[in-house]
Structure formats: structure tokens, C-alpha cells
Amino acid sequence: MDVPLAAEECEAITRAFSGLGGLGVDEEALVSALGKWRHQPEKRAQLRKSFAGFFTADGGFERFEDDYIHYLKIEFARFKNIMVLWAMHPWERDARWANDVLHKAHPFDIIVEIACTRSSEELLGARIAYHALFHRSLEEDVAYHVRENFSNLLVGLVSAYRYEGDSINEEMAKSEAKTLGTAIKSAGVRNLVENGEVIRILTTRSKPHLRVTFKYYREMYGKSIEEDLGDELCLQETVQCLDSPPKYFSKVMDETLKDGADKNTKDALTRVIVSRADVDMEEIKAAYHEQYGAQLEDVIAMKTLGNYRDALLSLVGQ
CATH class of the missing domain: 1.10.220.10 (Annexin)
Structure with missing residues (x-):
């Protein structure tokens, strides 16, 4: 059942996206919204439908307009794209991450992550979004761009539509x-x-x-x-x-929070927290504590700064 958006909630997010043209962003209101809307993806779906100027219905999902993404990334630079990714439809988010991996110098493990930790419907949705956004299939781009010997494995993973039930032989x-x-x-x-x-x-x-x-x-x-x-x-x-996705993601986040981590590794902190906040963040936190003997929230608070830190902690659920 859809949870209706309260007027003040809409106002806070509208104010955030009004930063185009240098009007500024109410960063504290944004952090507050992140915390309040945690575990409520249906509200973000309503938000996308209500922002006709920012989002366009395309192939079963509401896609961000490319020009707005460019401006918003600049406006939300101090948030390291958290707000842009948070507002984006999960299918589009995964499709854009996959495209970045295939066309830039990113490690292919992000393809494995998307293919293996999403449900069958979510992976199918990412493939639909990829087709709509880039006018090619995800499978053909993986086959073309991945020249290493694991190409066939990755093509098979992104093409999968696995049985989701509990029946086991x-x-x-x-x-x-x-x-x-x-x-x-x-x-x-x-x-x-x-x-x-x-x-x-x-x-x-x-x-x-x-x-x-x-x-x-x-x-x-x-x-x-x-x-x-x-x-x-x-x-x-x-x-x-x-x-075990929680165990895998706790390992990824530990790498992002180490001193000396490179940019690609650090970017994974935003990627994991935004994509898993509504899915299995509590399990990831428990796995992190079991593997590394520390509270994930404490390590994030120590290793990050300012409103970026507060945004991460809101999504982690401190």
C-alpha cells in the first residue's frame, strides 16, 4: 500500500532540488529526509512521479533527465551524489553503475555485485533500464567490453533470471x-x-x-x-x-573505510549504503561487527566528514 507524502516532506525535497541556478540546498533538511524516508521506497516512487520536470516515464520506470543529473551532481557535490542516487529509480541506478563500469576504468566486480545480489525482478529491471537509457542490451555491452577470460561468466550472470522460491533438490x-x-x-x-x-x-x-x-x-x-x-x-x-550479500557488503565497506583507499574504492561506500539501505542494512551492520569487531556507524562517523557523514549515517540508521 502506498504511503502518501506529507506536505512538509514534499517541501523539504522540493527545496533540495531547487538548487539549480545557485539557489542553494538546505542540507540539514536533506539529511532529515534521508532518515525519515528510510525503508519507504514507495515514497520515493511517488516523488519521481510528481517531479515531471526531473523524471520521465520510460519503459516501466521513471528516469532522471540527463541534463538535470549533470546539474544536480554539481549542486550536491558535498554529498558525493548521495541525493541524486537516493532519488533515482533502483533500476536506473544499477543500469548507470553498470554502464560506468563498462565504459570507464572501474573494476568489473560491480557487475558481479549487481547481477548476484539483486532479485530476479530487480536484475531484469536493470536490464530494461539499461536498454532504455543506452539503446543497447546490458548483455551485449558486457560481451563486447569484457575481454578477460571471465567474459562468459559475467554474460551468464547478467542474463540470469533465477528461480526465487525455496524448493531445493x-x-x-x-x-x-x-x-x-x-x-x-x-x-x-x-x-x-x-x-x-x-x-x-x-x-x-x-x-x-x-x-x-x-x-x-x-x-x-x-x-x-x-x-x-x-x-x-x-x-x-x-x-x-x-x-551471503551482507557478509560481502561488509567486506566492501571495510575496504572503503581504510586509510589510503583509492577513489573507486571510496565510491563504493556511497554505492553500497544507498543501494542496501532499504534491503539488508541491519544484516550488513551485524556482519561488519562480527567480522571486524566494530560498529559500522562508529567507523563511518570517524572516517567521513560533515553533511556527507550525516547523510550516510541517516541511511545506515544510526
């Missing part, structure tokens, strides 16, 4: 755990990431099925599959994202 999961083990143990001149059976299992099976498969793998071989993947970084990240 235990015998098949056990059999595929053995298939993965055989592939890993026999990997030689040909890289494991090019193994057709490995690609088939990781790109087609449901996430509950894969978690059971990974459990059987540990029972059979005495190690987690991640440990046995060695230097196969793309496969490691694929397994991590499919098996």
Missing part, C-alpha cells in the same frame, strides 16, 4: 557440489572461470540451491569453496555475493 545440490569440486581439483592450463559446468551452476541455479550446494562442498572437501578458489577473484566474488 538436495541430491542435485550434492551432485553439483561434487561437480564443482572435480572442476576445482582438476583445473590446470585452462582457468577455472572458463569451465562450462562451473559457469552453468553459478549462473542458473537459485540462491537457496547454491547455498545448499556450497554447504555440501564444505562437508565433502573440508573447506569452503571460497578457500579452494585461490586466485580466481571473479569466481570468489560471485560465490560471496550469491552466498
Whole structure:
């Protein structure tokens, strides 16, 4: 059920987006709105529908107008694009991140992240948005731009439409755990990431099925599959994202908060918090505490500054 927007809430966000032309932004009101609207994506959907000048209906989602994105990024520079990304439809957000990865010097692990931590409907939506925004399919751009040996794996991941239910064939999961083990143990001149059976299992099976498969793998071989993947970084990240997104994202955020992190790594802090605030942030915080012995909110408060820090903490749910 849609939650109607209160007049004062609309006013606060309208004021934020009135910064075009140097009128300024009420940053404290923005931070307040971020906190109040946490876990209420339906309100942002209403907001996009009400801002006809900023958003245009396109292929089942409301897309940001490109000219406005350019101006708003400048206006919200001190927020490091949090407000632009927060207001954006999740499909468009993922499509733009994927396009940046493929056309700029970003690591391809962001493609793995989008393909493996979104639901089947969300990934399909990102592909719809990519097509509408860039007039090409995400699959064809991945196939064209990724020249490394993990190209087939990434194409399979972004093309997936996985079963979302809880039904699991235990015998098949056990059999595929053995298939993965055989592939890993026999990997030689040909890289494991090019193994057709490995690609088939990781790109087609449901996430509950894969978690059971990974459990059987540990029972059979005495190690987690991640440990046995060695230097196969793309496969490691694929397994991590499919098996436990909170654990994966807590690891990503730890890297972003380290001294000396480069710009691409630091950008992941905004990306993860904006995209996961309405999904599994509490689980990510718990995983972070378990892995690193600290409260995520405390580390963010220590490592970031000003209204950017306050915006992050509002979304994290301090």
C-alpha cells in the first residue's frame, strides 16, 4: 500500500532540488529526509512521479533527465551524489553503475555485485533500464567490453533470471557440489572461470540451491569453496555475493573505510549504503561487527566528514 507524502516532506525535497541556478540546498533538511524516508521506497516512487520536470516515464520506470543529473551532481557535490542516487529509480541506478563500469576504468566486480545480489525482478529491471537509457542490451555491452577470460561468466550472470522460491533438490545440490569440486581439483592450463559446468551452476541455479550446494562442498572437501578458489577473484566474488550479500557488503565497506583507499574504492561506500539501505542494512551492520569487531556507524562517523557523514549515517540508521 502506498504511503502518501506529507506536505512538509514534499517541501523539504522540493527545496533540495531547487538548487539549480545557485539557489542553494538546505542540507540539514536533506539529511532529515534521508532518515525519515528510510525503508519507504514507495515514497520515493511517488516523488519521481510528481517531479515531471526531473523524471520521465520510460519503459516501466521513471528516469532522471540527463541534463538535470549533470546539474544536480554539481549542486550536491558535498554529498558525493548521495541525493541524486537516493532519488533515482533502483533500476536506473544499477543500469548507470553498470554502464560506468563498462565504459570507464572501474573494476568489473560491480557487475558481479549487481547481477548476484539483486532479485530476479530487480536484475531484469536493470536490464530494461539499461536498454532504455543506452539503446543497447546490458548483455551485449558486457560481451563486447569484457575481454578477460571471465567474459562468459559475467554474460551468464547478467542474463540470469533465477528461480526465487525455496524448493531445493538436495541430491542435485550434492551432485553439483561434487561437480564443482572435480572442476576445482582438476583445473590446470585452462582457468577455472572458463569451465562450462562451473559457469552453468553459478549462473542458473537459485540462491537457496547454491547455498545448499556450497554447504555440501564444505562437508565433502573440508573447506569452503571460497578457500579452494585461490586466485580466481571473479569466481570468489560471485560465490560471496550469491552466498551471503551482507557478509560481502561488509567486506566492501571495510575496504572503503581504510586509510589510503583509492577513489573507486571510496565510491563504493556511497554505492553500497544507498543501494542496501532499504534491503539488508541491519544484516550488513551485524556482519561488519562480527567480522571486524566494530560498529559500522562508529567507523563511518570517524572516517567521513560533515553533511556527507550525516547523510550516510541517516541511511545506515544510526
